[in-house]
Amino acid sequence: MLDEIREQPSVFTTALTENAEAARSIAGALRPGDFGYALIAARGTSDNAARYAKYLWASHNGLTVALAAPSLFTSYQSPPSLNGALVVGISQSGESPDLVAVLAEGRRQGRPTLAITNEVDSPLAAQADFVLNIRAGEENAVAATKTYSAQLLAVAMLSDFWQRGAISDELASAPSLMSDVLKTESLIADIAKDFADLRSCAVLGRGFNHSTAFEWALKLQEVTYALAHPYSTADFRHGPIAVVEPGFSLMAAAPDGPLFGDMLALLEDVSKQRHARTLAISNRGEALEAARYGIPLPAATPEWISPMPIIAAAQLFTYHLGTIKGLDTENPRGLSKVTKTT
Amino acid sequence: MLDEIREQPSVFTTALTENAEAARSIAGALRPGDFGYALIAARGTSDNAARYAKYLWASHNGLTVALAAPSLFTSYQSPPSLNGALVVGISQSGESPDLVAVLAEGRRQGRPTLAITNEVDSPLAAQADFVLNIRAGEENAVAATKTYSAQLLAVAMLSDFWQRGAISDELASAPSLMSDVLKTESLIADIAKDFADLRSCAVLGRGFNHSTAFEWALKLQEVTYALAHPYSTADFRHGPIAVVEPGFSLMAAAPDGPLFGDMLALLEDVSKQRHARTLAISNRGEALEAARYGIPLPAATPEWISPMPIIAAAQLFTYHLGTIKGLDTENPRGLSKVTKTT
Numbered sequence: 068m069l070d071e072i073r074e075q076p077s078v079f080t081t082a083l084t085e086n087a088e089a090a091r092s093i094a095g096a097l098r099p100g101d102f103g104y105a106l107i108a109a110r111g112t113s114d115n116a117a118r119y120a121k122y123l124w125a126s127h128n129g130l131t132v133a134l135a136a137p138s139l140f141t142s143y144q145s146p147p148s149l150n151g152a153l154v155v156g157i158s159q160s161g162e163s164p165d166l167v168a169v170l171a172e173g174r175r176q177g178r179p180t181l182a183i184t185n186e187v188d189s190p191l192a193a194q195a196d197f198v199l200n201i202r203a204g205e206e207n208a209v210a211a212t213k214t215y216s217a218q219l220l221a222v223a224m225l226s227d228f229w230q231r232g233a234i235s236d237e238l239a240s241a242p243s244l245m246s247d248v249l250k251t252e253s254l255i256a257d258i259a260k261d262f263a264d265l266r267s268c269a270v271l272g273r274g275f276n277h278s279t280a281f282e283w284a285l286k287l288q289e290v291t292y293a294l295a296h297p298y299s300t301a302d303f304r305h306g307p308i309a310v311v312e313p314g315f316s317l318m319a320a321a322p323d324g325p326l327f328g329d330m331l332a333l334l335e336d337v338s339k340q341r342h343a344r345t346l347a348i349s350n351r352g353e354a355l356e357a358a359r360y361g362i363p364l365p366a367a368t369p370e371w372i373s374p375m376p377i378i379a380a381a382q383l384f385t386y387h388l389g390t391i392k393g394l395d396t397e398n399p400r401g402l403s404k405v406t407k408t409t
Numbered sequence: 410m411l412d413e414i415r416e417q418p419s420v421f422t423t424a425l426t427e428n429a430e431a432a433r434s435i436a437g438a439l440r441p442g443d444f445g446y447a448l449i450a451a452r453g454t455s456d457n458a459a460r461y462a463k464y465l466w467a468s469h470n471g472l473t474v475a476l477a478a479p480s481l482f483t484s485y486q487s488p489p490s491l492n493g494a495l496v497v498g499i500s501q502s503g504e505s506p507d508l509v510a511v512l513a514e515g516r517r518q519g520r521p522t523l524a525i526t527n528e529v530d531s532p533l534a535a536q537a538d539f540v541l542n543i544r545a546g547e548e549n550a551v552a553a554t555k556t557y558s559a560q561l562l563a564v565a566m567l568s569d570f571w572q573r574g575a576i577s578d579e580l581a582s583a584p585s586l587m588s589d590v591l592k593t594e595s596l597i598a599d600i601a602k603d604f605a606d607l608r609s610c611a612v613l614g615r616g617f618n619h620s621t622a623f624e625w626a627l628k629l630q631e632v633t634y635a636l637a638h639p640y641s642t643a644d645f646r647h648g649p650i651a652v653v654e655p656g657f658s659l660m661a662a663a664p665d666g667p668l669f670g671d672m673l674a675l676l677e678d679v680s681k682q683r684h685a686r687t688l689a690i691s692n693r694g695e696a697l698e699a700a701r702y703g704i705p706l707p708a709a710t711p712e713w714i715s716p717m718p719i720i721a722a723a724q725l726f727t728y729h730l731g732t733i734k735g736l737d738t739e740n741p742r743g744l745s746k747v748t749k750t751t
Binding site: 088099100103104106110111112114121122124125126127128129130131132133134136137138139143144146147149150167189211262266267272273274277278285288289292294298299301302304305306307308309310311312325326329341354380399400401402406409 | 441442445446448451453454456463464466467468469470471472473474475476478479480481484486487488489490491492493494495507532552608609615616619627629630633635636638641643644648649650651652653654666667668671674683741743745748750751
């Protein structure tokens with residue numbers, strides 16, 4: 068798992084180069100203005116990449132994203148009308164039958180289908196008119212790391228080609244942002260030691276980093292067996308904030324951007340008023356100070372790219388915490404690399 | 410809170426009668442076939458009613474539902490194209506500015522807007538072309554109970570009028586199903602005693618009851634301060650199942666239906682192989698036997714209606730557990746009745 072986390076800058080460099088033509092061509096063939104919305108089918112880690120697409124494609128490309136309810140297509144056999152939809156499947160393995168069923172129904176209704184996957188010979192790819200290979204290379208650890216960030220990158224490359232017909236300078240900086248964050252590993256490993264007793268926590272992120280909250284929480288569940296709940300800061304205020312008591316652990320993806328003030332206010336509230344044990348990943352000094360523990364991001368990280376370096380830091384935190392807890396970080400109990408649900 | 414839980418059968422009887430004309434008229438004016446999809450904006454409890462609509466409107470009415478990301482409309486000020494969308498807001502109070510912003514943008518883009526709310530004079534209702542009053546009456550407890558089930562009923566009434574131009578016999582039976590479940594209160598209160606030590610748990614439901622998993626977990630968070638996580642059974646297998654260890658508490662909405670076999674298999678796995686402490690609400694004996702604790706539903710409960718009586722049972726469980734824990738069930742810490750997020 069640690070090797071795969073550390074590989075991410077080179078995976079990014081490779082994908083930005085080798086995937087550029089494929090992403091350009093797919094972006095040209097499937098234009099946001101030709102669709103009412105995109106319907107994305109995904110599970111687990113890939114569903115969190117879909118959450119990133121929900122914000123990015125909407126805000127940069129004007130495309131509304133709906134997350135599919137696969138059981139409608141399988142168990143209930145009552146799929147809705149997909150009139151106007153671009154039907155997208157995101158999956159590392161491309162093997163889960165419920166996701167394949169969503170793309171197959173898209174085809175049956177005559178809608179264009181796109182698979183974003185690490186396995187171009189998978190059943191999911193076979194149902195897709197277009198396939199974007201995330202080119203992450205083989206992933207051996209059960210908990211996905213480099214395949215998640217490579218899915219984010221693929222989603223972002225499509226967005227850039229839709230928006231400007233080229234990769235933006237901001238996205239081109241992603242490999243170096245990933246490298247910079249990985250250099251903070253010893254700080255992160257030190258912080259993890261202070262969470263050795265972690266049994267449960269909330270993980271907060273909003274906007275582009277709603278995805279990060281879900282993926283960070285999932286990694287903590289898989290690798291450290293902590294009961295980690297993801298929330299947007301807004302949803303957290305609508306009820307769950309009641310669970311915060313002194314010593315409660317709270318993780319936050321807190322990059323600079325339009326939502327920063329809201330996140331900072333929440334961090335200050337739970338850290339100072341409610342005495343929670345807080346950890347923030349941020350490129351703003353105020354957040355690093357408001358939280359009890361802080362992991363710095365490169366100052367120039369654009370908010371829309373920030374889910375990539377933030378999850379890399381969160382993966383390192385999770386890996387080291389699992390190791391400190393004496394757990395098998397490579398093969399978590401009860402999980403297999405490919406999960407087939409129907 | 411207990412009074413409001415017990416009021417639900419009469420709220421249902423009233424709404425089925427007094428809302429019939431309004432629901433019929435709205436269903437006639439806004440036809441699913443005229444839209445590419447429905448975009449629903451909601452927060453907290455109301456977002457869980459939106460999850461119910463996501464499954465019901467898709468499976469019974471062919472209408473794909475996307476859940477809105479309100480921050481795109483507020484903080485980011487970059488709303489996507491709503492071309493083809495029916496724009497819906499669900500909110501008890503109708504006051505949260507982020508939800509109002511979604512409906513306002515719908516109007517700006519010339520899309521039809523619908524508010525489903527308990528407050529017809531609210532800012533949300535003011536932005537809506539059509540308003541469906543859920544007629545739950547004033548709700549005093551901070552944790553929503555009757556307003557949630559009344560939102561489910563409103564969503565179901567629209568679905569019935571779309572599908573058949575009338576209220577189905579199945580939906581007409583909802584008040585008596587609610588009454589029958591409330592009669593099991595003493596059994597539920599007894600079970601709650603055995604969960605007096607509950608600090609954390611997973612809550613499972615899938616399909617129509619994906620909504621129930623989220624709402625039951627939210628009630629447990631708000632009223633008992635337990636760290637309750639909602640999952641679909643499929644998502645649970647894609648990672649989080651790793652957290653289950655002996656004594657782990659797991660709640661399940663397990664009605665008869667196409668997904669029952671999958672839920673039963675999971676209940677048997679976690680109860681017998683992993684020695685979890687399980688509680689199932691079900692109208693199937695196998696589920697009540699597989700789980701350590703069972704709350705029976707009326708045998709004839711149709712699966713698509715089951716989220717209503719199941720959440721009533723879950724509300725009773727939550728209320729009694731909060732009382733047993735010595736907590737203030739009427740005014741949970743850190744919450745207010747109306748939460749305004751931007």
